[in-house]
Amino acid sequence: MMMRGQREVAILGAAMTPVRKDLERPITDTFTRVILQALSEAGIGPTEVEGLYVTPPGFARPWNFMFACDLAAHLGVPTRGLVMVECGGSSSLAALKAAIQDLLTGRVRVAVAAALDQRAMPAGDDLFKNLPTYVARQIGLYGPYLGPYGIGAPIPLYALSSQRYMHEYQVSAEAVAEAAVRLRRNAEPNPLAEYRDPITVEQVLASPILSPPIHLLECSPFASGAAAVVLCRKDAAQGRAQPPVFITGFGEYHHPSHFLDDRASITTFEATVKAGAEAFADAGRKPSEVDVAEVYGVFAATELMLYEDLGFFSKGQAARAVAEGRTAKEGQVWMNPSGGRLSLGHPAAATPMMELCEIVWQLSGHFPKERGIESRATPYEVGLVHSEHGMVNGGFVLILEQ
Amino acid sequence: MADLKSMLDQGTQDGLQIYGHQCSRKFYELLKERRFASTRCRGCGHLTFPPRDFCPACFQPDVEWVDLPRQGRLYAFTQQERSVRFGKPDVIGIVELPGGIRLLTRIDGKFETLRIGQSVQMEFLELTPGLVLHQFRPV
Numbered sequence: 001m002m003m004r005g006q007r008e009v010a011i012l013g014a015a016m017t018p019v020r021k022d023l024e025r026p027i028t029d030t031f032t033r034v035i036l037q038a039l040s041e042a043g044i045g046p047t048e049v050e051g052l053y054v055t056p057p058g059f060a061r062p063w064n065f066m067f068a069c070d071l072a073a074h075l076g077v078p079t080r081g082l083v084m085v086e087c088g089g090s091s092s093l094a095a096l097k098a099a100i101q102d103l104l105t106g107r108v109r110v111a112v113a114a115a116l117d118q119r120a121m122p123a124g125d126d127l128f129k130n131l132p133t134y135v136a137r138q139i140g141l142y143g144p145y146l147g148p149y150g151i152g153a154p155i156p157l158y159a160l161s162s163q164r165y166m167h168e169y170q171v172s173a174e175a176v177a178e179a180a181v182r183l184r185r186n187a188e189p190n191p192l193a194e195y196r197d198p199i200t201v202e203q204v205l206a207s208p209i210l211s212p213p214i215h216l217l218e219c220s221p222f223a224s225g226a227a228a229v230v231l232c233r234k235d236a237a238q239g240r241a242q243p244p245v246f247i248t249g250f251g252e253y254h255h256p257s258h259f260l261d262d263r264a265s266i267t268t269f270e271a272t273v274k275a276g277a278e279a280f281a282d283a284g285r286k287p288s289e290v291d292v293a294e295v296y297g298v299f300a301a302t303e304l305m306l307y308e309d310l311g312f313f314s315k316g317q318a319a320r321a322v323a324e325g326r327t328a329k330e331g332q333v334w335m336n337p338s339g340g341r342l343s344l345g346h347p348a349a350a351t352p353m354m355e356l357c358e359i360v361w362q363l364s365g366h367f368p369k370e371r372g373i374e375s376r377a378t379p380y381e382v383g384l385v386h387s388e389h390g391m392v393n394g395g396f397v398l399i400l401e402q
Numbered sequence: 403m404a405d406l407k408s409m410l411d412q413g414t415q416d417g418l419q420i421y422g423h424q425c426s427r428k429f430y431e432l433l434k435e436r437r438f439a440s441t442r443c444r445g446c447g448h449l450t451f452p453p454r455d456f457c458p459a460c461f462q463p464d465v466e467w468v469d470l471p472r473q474g475r476l477y478a479f480t481q482q483e484r485s486v487r488f489g490k491p492d493v494i495g496i497v498e499l500p501g502g503i504r505l506l507t508r509i510d511g512k513f514e515t516l517r518i519g520q521s522v523q524m525e526f527l528e529l530t531p532g533l534v535l536h537q538f539r540p541v
Contacts, residue, residue, distance in 0.1 A: 131406075131409045131410065131413060131486075132409050132410075132412045132413035132416055133413065133416075134413065134486070135409075135410055135413025135414055135416075135417060135486065135487065136413045136414070136416040136417035136420055136421070137417070138417065138486075138487075139413075139414065139417025139418060139420075139421050139422075140417060140420065140421035143421075143452075144417075144418050144421065144422045144423075144426035144429075144430075144452075145426070145429075145451075145452050145505065145506065146506055147414070147417055148414050148417070148418065148487075148533075148535055149487075149494060149506055149507060149508050149535065150482060150485050150486075150487040150488045150492050150494060150508065151494075151506070152485070152486045152487060155482075156480050156482050156494055157506075159480035160478040160479070160480055160494075160495070160496055160506075161478070163478050163479070163480060163518075164477065164478040164518075167478075167518050208483070209483060210483055210484070211480045211481065211482050211483065212480055212481055212513065213480075256458070260496070260504075260506055261504075262450070262451040262452070262503045262504055262505060263502055263503070263504065266478070266496075
């Protein structure tokens with residue numbers, strides 16, 4: 001229990017880059033620009049910032065040591081808290097947690113949390129020249145019991161999970177594809193999204209199979225991008241440029257496994273179940289009270305499993321809920337209004353921070369011009385943000401409220 | 403320049419050496435000796451995969467290496483359309499062994515003919531004399 005349903009920690013501004021194949025600018029410039037943009041949205045000067053909490057700049061390439069120090073120096077802001085956290089796909093919410101803790105203790109009054117991923121892959125020649133090193137590193141990432149068997153990406157692991165889920169709960173290929181179609185529909189009006197052209201179930205099922213049962217259009221694409229939020233203690237939240245959004249619930253859980261466990265379920269993700277339950281209990285809220293949510297569903301079937309594990313629908317029922325429009329804008333809970341990982345795009349290290357941006361905008365009713373929505377009085381009161389890492393071996397859940 | 407297969411085998415052996423731990427090194431040493439084994443706690447009897455030099459159930463250090471069952475059931479399976487490590491068809495799966503342990507392995511079978519729940523038999527896959535993996539084929 002960290003937030004206890006209290007409005008102690010506010011988010012005042014949120015900004016992100018468009019999600020594209022590569023960054024427009026070098027890493028440090030992109031980080032700096034998105035941080036300054038978030039501060040501008042918040043109406044806060046950089047000199048007010050007392051803490052900086054960041055992710056490493058992505059997973060596709062090695063980064064230099066002391067990256068956070070270099071970034072803070074480039075930004076030119078002295079801080080009383082400087083943290084860089086690496087925890088796979090959950091890195092940015094782990095960094096955010098450090099910010100929340102410093103705000104709660106009062107050491108820091110205004111904090112910036114920021115995340116970036118650059119996913120440009122090494123050129124073919126370099127990959128071949130360095131092939132033994134590349135293969136060895138995959139064993140470092142996936143471990144000695146997955147890497148040697150050809151696991152060099154998470155896709156086949158999620159494919160195994162997807163197949164098993166569809167088998168156990170009798171979910172059809174069409175029903176899974178429908179989840180991808182719905183996410184694309186959300187992305188259509190979002191200029192920040194990587195993929196916006198409408199798609200149909202037929203097109204999804206006709207797209208190439210990457211690892212059965214996963215089709216190309218059911219897979220989150222490699223992408224680059226950055227995002228930042230400005231946080232403050234409640235006493236510093238008054239009279240700002242836009243209405244604050246408060247973090248009222250926090251949950252975190254890490255199952256002791258890495259990508260695959262020798263016994264744990266691969267169709268119910270314990271980490272999501274437990275992080276979600278903690279966050280709801282912390283906020284004193286329940287799933288039926290959530291208006292809008294961003295979840296870290298990196299494949300179409302996984303998206304459905306997460307809806308269930310977060311408590312929005314009972315097990316095996318998410319596909320039907322999606323088909324009935326219950327996860328659409330006018331439905332019971334609007335899921336991934338940004339377009340989600342499949343259509344917004346998935347710069348993994350930055351993804352949860354982008355999810356947080358979307359929920360902050362939806363709850364405050366204040367949208368940056370890049371989002372393509374006029375700012376307005378918001379119809380939403382309660383939002384949720386979810387992240388995971390590994391094959392959902394761990395994760396974070398935030399509850400946010402006006 | 404070294405050929406593709408030897409570069410891949412070398413990378414795998416390097417990776418197991420650099421990023422492995424004592425028990426994973428022993429697991430692969432035993433595969434070379436044609437043993438498919440993991441560790442069991444002498445105290446509480448908990449059988450673990452992957453192997454550990456302590457028991458992850460009761461955290462006692464007294465464990466022994468025991469052979470794992472070589473027959474199991476196919477729990478889930480897929481195929482990689484693009485694989486750096488192995489060429490197509492690259493069929494991989496999760497096999498559930500008697501006693502409940504599940505592990506990822508290569509499957510020596512045609513993807514289209516496989517089904518969840520079918521019996522599979524473990525065999526040794528020698529990539530080089532210094533690198534032996536496990537794989538399963540339908541019985």
